[in-house]
């Protein structure tokens with residue numbers, strides 16, 4: 001805050017609030033943490049979450065917004081009492097932003113991603129949480145792959161995966177479990193539909209679990225029933241890029257160079273069908289910094305957790321993606337998913 005010249009920092013992102021206070025709330029429009037440069041931070045919560053916040057937070061005083069009182073008015077009063085000259089914030093709903101700047105016109109406001117920056121480097125405790133989420137994901141993936149056979153529907157495969165992770169203690173899926181079969185596997189993002197899987201279909205399963213708020217991310221593509229030489233080749237190509245890139249992961253490496261290397265390896269016919277970045281950071285959010293893409297300026301560092309996920313997507317035909325969650329270590333990297341494969 002000092003470096004950015006801020007005398008007050010306003011946090012409204014629930015993940016950032018959890019990171020700072022150890023209290024995780026479901027997204028709420030009426031939740032804020034104000035951190036003065038000197039003095040104690042204040043968490044403002046609704047009666048719905050006040051008790052939980054009070055018992056679970058550390059390092060902050062918790063104030064309750066009484067029923068019927070307007071959140072924005074209270075926040076404005078809180079800020080005026082602190083009379084900040086320069087207010088930093090992580091992310092604000094437009095409505096909140098307008099209300100604050102109109103009510104306190106003399107106050108300078110600055111978007112400052114102080115916490116997101118800190119969140120890039122995971123400490124021991126965070127790594128342990130991600131490891132656990134990766135264990136859930138591995139077991140869930142095994143269950144999904146075992147369930148895949150001609151005749152089963154995509155959502156049934158997704159249900160098996162999610163049931164498995166929940167029974168292991170997962171707090172839930174890190175994102176909507178993707179089971180995309182046949183031509184649908186050419187959609188890198190999507191959902192699981194009621195489509196019946198056919199013999200010879202490429203099937204992509206992309207899933208993740210949450211543990212203590214932290215996410216995991218894994219993708220596998222297999223063929224249901226009989227596989228064609230073309231599909232076997234596609235899977236082989238993507239697997240070899242995935243494996244080669246994993247070897248490149250080490251602290252000090254420019255993320256954009258790793259993405260470029262993956263694209264270089266896909267030279268020729270398939271390069272144009274690799275339609276997303278090679279990977280992304282994983283933590284409290286399923287997608288966070290650092291980013292492994294062509295335009296990224298990020299450099300890998302010890303304690304980063306990132307994905308390695310090359311893919312090929314052929315419209316109206318099918319797609320292949322293979323993904324693991326990986327920890328950047330002093331000696332290179334450690335794969336956190338993919339440990340239960342036979």
Ligand SMILES: [Mn+2]
Pocket residue numbers: 217280307309323
């Ligand atoms: Mn991913």
